[in-house]
Amino acid sequence: MSRMTPFSSPLLLGFDTMEKTLERIAKGSEGYPPYNIERIQASEDGQKAERLRITLAVAGFAEDDLDVSTEENQLVIRGKQSDAEGREYLHRGIAARQFQRMFVLADGMHVIGAELKNGLLSVDLVRPEPERMVRKINISVRD
Incomplete structure (x- = not known):
């Protein structure tokens, strides 16, 4: 029996990469660090643009411990803390842990920028309003 997916429709051409991306997102849904996504309305160069802000709770991470990058169509945020050498803990309730959070970008x-303030990492994104374009396709006739 073959597996039917929403993207296997003959009307959805070229969406196989989106299907793989959705499968990868469904598998990697770890809850650390917690984050918020908010929509901010702004205008850019007189055009209406949608602005988003992703805020991650990264208490204990310094700027050098964090890496924000885009890889293909994904925003990747990584954090890696190193254990401070020479410390002897009597109790250790705050772990030096690492994380990787990925967000698929449309x-x-x-x-447009990232800021670390009071243990919160904010990453701002913008999506300019796309131009509405209609293109006429010529039909060639062969007899």
């Missing part, structure tokens, strides 16, 4: 989305 076409046209751009990261």
